[in-house]
Amino acid sequence: MKFLKSLKPLMLVVALFGSLGITQQVLAKDKFIFANSSPYDTLDPHVIYDVGRVASRLNLYDGLLRWLDNPPKLEPWLAESYDISADGLKYTFVLREGSTFHDGTPVEAKDVVYSIERILALKKGAFSLFSKSIAPGSTKALDARTVEFNLNEPSSIFLATVPAIHVVNSDLVKSKEVDGDWGGVWLSKNEAGSGSFELTRYDPAIGFQAKRYADHFMGWGDKYLDEIEFRTVVEINSRVLGLLNGDFHGTDGYLPQDQVKRLAASDNVYVMEEESMRIFYSIIHNGRKPFDDVNLRKAISYSFDYDAFIDNILSGSVARNPVPLPNNIWGAPEGVGGYTYDLEKAKEFLTKVKQPIPEITLGALAGYGQTEQAAALLQNGLNKIG
Template sequence: MRWQRNPAVLEPWVAESHSISPDGLTYTFKMRKGVKFHDGTEVKAQDVVYSLDRILAVGKGAASLFKTMVDAGAAKAVDDYTVEFKLKKPSAIFLSIVPEIHIVNAALVKKNEAGGDWGQAWLSKNSAGSGAYKLAQFDPAVGFVAERFPDHFKGWGTKWLDEIEFRAVKDTNTRVLGLLRNDFQGIGGYLQTDQLNRIKTNGNAQVLEAESMRVMMAQFNMTRAPINDVHVRRAISYAFDYDGFNKDILGGLVERNPTPLPNTIWGVPKDVKGYSFDIDKAKAELAQASAKPDKPIELAFLTGFQQSEQAAQLLQNGLTKAGLQSKVVGYPWPTIVDKFKDPNTTPDVSIYWISTYYADPHNWVGEMFSSSTAGTFKNAAHYKNPKVDALLDKALSLTDQAERSKLYEEATRIVVDEAAGLWIYNTKWYGPYSNKLKGIVFCPIGSAQEMRTAYYEG
């Protein structure tokens, strides 16, 4: 299964069809014949079985979510083209996260396993998939090159890109200048309004726009003083100038979301207004706090992402006005994710984005505030609340959307009242590309940009 288009629709991909048992515990998928891995071997049910077992064993990516639904050995190859999943309990979102089972070539990865690592070391420099493009070159300091896989089962149109080079360029200005000079044909990262306008008026480039479900927020480390005091968290929430950031700095290109959920998803409690910029209220909350800050609060941003840094600086300004000392520190994404694993190394406040991996409220409030995800980038707050866990667990066990919506709304009310995070905006997607690049199809799930349909004109 794969999420496609915008609004996102879950469509059959490697699977042709699926069925669900009446008790909701068994999912059976019929697979397409003739789907090939990059080495020419056929994708079969045993590859799916190995891929899920590998995810559960390695414990990264979607593993924490799958572990709430299935045990090791839950997948079974009924025959070469039929795979069966046995769930521990019914789950409303299992089908939605099936696309997170990234199928690898079992025989190839097994051949390159070392010391029981499930091929992690080898896969850090090689690929074993079946996608439209295959890895041709890789240098962690520079980037990688992917070349077209002619035998991709979805086929190709009349035009395509033979090769795509991805370069790691941290500096925003360097990326933008490279696009304008046509050194790059597309760039990533969250750009400021002036940079987007610069690209739009250049003549060599374009900015594609689409509705998105990605949210920008700050996660609070709730395991230690002073952030473990709800009044301190509320004070921080009141100290951020939401309108100043969203309207002035970003030029109104985004929309405020007062909760952890994007405004366009069901499950948002419409009665919750969230926090607004109010220094007097921030001071009043600090006066009620039992934890008195005795050192600067660490405000972490992502290096190379200007918006993240600007948000941290704006928050620092508000905290200073409220009487709180803080320091702004930047970390590369891999570094900060590693820090999240341990409450002792997790920054006090971390500002970044939560992407859409599946179109369900659980993608946001469910994973950000479940005790099962504590220590991951989804739950860098290390948030644990038995009442919220109970609401989220029940929501996962039901199939009626109206009933599930009520549960997510209640869980959201609790975390907002506890100021368990700071929620800044629900973004649009802006894709800066060469104006000669055509055919890119955007999907808000993972901010995916389909390159199989892209081609270069001119």
């Protein structure tokens, strides 16, 4: 079953960043503290690929391209230019001059090659984006500043996935490898990037701190932060109170609407609401019993009160998404009705389930109040159909 929506995420963050969210307007002079709802249990940029831990990847590392602004535009980053062959199989990127890792060594094509090979070898994080299009060993460093990707088949989305190749310092990571682990143990607790901030402290139970990398190739201008801290604060009330009291300068927008309204009423907090491509959905493993029966999956899907979730729990701040793609993404199908809240249909499909149905446990994400509310709403609907 899926109940999806395009989020207008409230990332409660300082306006200085120009990010989406809720921000505490009284900002410490040169340090930004963000209260995160999920833990930073690893810093490895090729292992993580989720919204909750995106801050470590985007601040400590760079990619060849990067999504910027809203609506998002794909812009050159470590690469100054790229070329696509006529057959769509060869993508050649030229790295900009002057980009360096935090230890001062230059970012080179060999580092890009090592990074994509590492992603393919680890089979984690962004691996699924490249597993079909790029074969191990097919990416080449033509010279120090030129890297060539040779695709298995033409891909209309390849450029859009390139920002997920966060480039690591290959010489440094190789020096930390143990028993062929691609430096995994070391990189889970340290960093080897060229990003705008460099790591100063990390504790998986607390979060991470970083300082401004003064030599970042994009420059800084006259307005910048010297330090950032992303702190794990799972408890919702602690994040809200910390923001109101000025202990934190930002948090994400996955908060119950009553808490969002509470923050919006404060003179010191700014709630930024912008359209995004984030979706909210529940996951059912259709390869496991009893969910391998399509009738049970349909019964569950008709048992969720979509309108109540959107209009009452989320105060109409989202749009219904009937398919697993954001409404505003290229290629999203139009005119798909999706499931509705219909208990009679749910009961009808439930009677068609042949196998015994054991007790079902609904899981919610710790620190994400909206997922707990959604689980309770689904539980209510399922109880009504027996």
